[in-house]
Amino acid sequence: MGIDKFALTLGLGIGIVTSQAIAAISVPGYEGELKTQVEFREDIKDRDSIPFDTYLKLDIRDLKGNSDLHFYGKLWKDLGYGTDWNADIYQLFIEIPFENKQSFLSIGRQFISEGFETYIADAVKYTHKLKNGLRYTFYLGKPRFFEPNTPDGDDFLAGFKFDYKGYFFGFEHLRNDGSVKKSSFVVGNYKYLSREFSYYTRFEIDAAHGEFVDANFGFNYYPTRKLRINIETEYYDPSYTYDSFKLEDPIFSLFSSGRQLRFTQSSYYDITEKWQLFESYTFSDLQRSEKDNGHLAKAGFVRDTWFENGLIVYGALLYGNSWVGTLRGLEFGFTKWINSKLTFVGSADIARYDKITYGKHWANAFYLRGIYSTTEFSNLELGLEDRINEDFKRDMRIVLRYNYLFFGGKDRSKEEKK
Numbered sequence: 001m002g003i004d005k006f007a008l009t010l011g012l013g014i015g016i017v018t019s020q021a022i023a024a025i026s027v028p029g030y031e032g033e034l035k036t037q038v039e040f041r042e043d044i045k046d047r048d049s050i051p052f053d054t055y056l057k058l059d060i061r062d063l064k065g066n067s068d069l070h071f072y073g074k075l076w077k078d079l080g081y082g083t084d085w086n087a088d089i090y091q092l093f094i095e096i097p098f099e100n101k102q103s104f105l106s107i108g109r110q111f112i113s114e115g116f117e118t119y120i121a122d123a124v125k126y127t128h129k130l131k132n133g134l135r136y137t138f139y140l141g142k143p144r145f146f147e148p149n150t151p152d153g154d155d156f157l158a159g160f161k162f163d164y165k166g167y168f169f170g171f172e173h174l175r176n177d178g179s180v181k182k183s184s185f186v187v188g189n190y191k192y193l194s195r196e197f198s199y200y201t202r203f204e205i206d207a208a209h210g211e212f213v214d215a216n217f218g219f220n221y222y223p224t225r226k227l228r229i230n231i232e233t234e235y236y237d238p239s240y241t242y243d244s245f246k247l248e249d250p251i252f253s254l255f256s257s258g259r260q261l262r263f264t265q266s267s268y269y270d271i272t273e274k275w276q277l278f279e280s281y282t283f284s285d286l287q288r289s290e291k292d293n294g295h296l297a298k299a300g301f302v303r304d305t306w307f308e309n310g311l312i313v314y315g316a317l318l319y320g321n322s323w324v325g326t327l328r329g330l331e332f333g334f335t336k337w338i339n340s341k342l343t344f345v346g347s348a349d350i351a352r353y354d355k356i357t358y359g360k361h362w363a364n365a366f367y368l369r370g371i372y373s374t375t376e377f378s379n380l381e382l383g384l385e386d387r388i389n390e391d392f393k394r395d396m397r398i399v400l401r402y403n404y405l406f407f408g409g410k411d412r413s414k415e416e417k418k
Contacts, residue, residue: 031061112157125139136161348364363389
């Protein structure tokens, strides 16, 4: 479900026309966000492409009564290939409150995330919260997928979730193109044991296939104001995770894929108000008969002089060792405030790999982004990226983006206080 990627002039025109049209709607209140991005890219096969994306997120409050209308969609095209334009609608639903806003009924296309993966579905969802703190949710609908070549067949999604004082229990049934993907039960909780210590758990079992799907156990320990320690153990399949808003892929990895058992530990220590040290260690073990495990360790610093010089810098050393080779790396980044209009963000990742299959070689990724505030609620971004990853794949991008926030009408929160 790729979310976030013709010319900039067209995007700006869409933003102006859209904001003017919204301002003409006679409703008590509305707010929204427009993102337009054009990307000039030379990919690993030396083909030039120009992806163009415009995203619109709009929330209309108290639409002719006491309900909210939500919209989120994308207009996109690759200007380097073909002539077809496409429109993806991720959200278009109305939310109706009941019983002094202790219950909510939402109808339409929406994000469903109730203790499981996040889906986009044409669904009906009902949530109710009791006075004793118990909250329950039921949902029923048809999931939608926007990846190319995804069949749109016999798809079905249904489930429920109960929450009570940090504990939750849920069930979800998913059918994709006529076949049952899972009928899973999930249970977990998040709890503070003291001011310094908290923990969280999550376990998922697929009853349809008799499989233990996913498990998480972690805790956070903050013994002092300067020291923070986090530890997590996961049993999961990373192929199910997706970060749609990440512009570049990391060049530092454990070369891992498939179901695995992973242990992660990290800590942060504030030496002074301006200096911070951090470290992390990750161990992964692929769940198969061969000896497939990997280690990735990182140690670095952050220097924060934002209020004095408008500058934050960080740097770290990395070492990785897995079943396919080793890596030694360095990462560096900064955020620099120039003035009220202009800010720069940059990063550099450099790694030396020694792989069994490829031998010794370098990988790197350099990124620089400038953010210029055109108004109080809009800005322009220009980003340049050049990379060679660990498999010799070259990628070069120039990204131009326009972001615009808009709102109007009455503030419902103030109206409710009267």
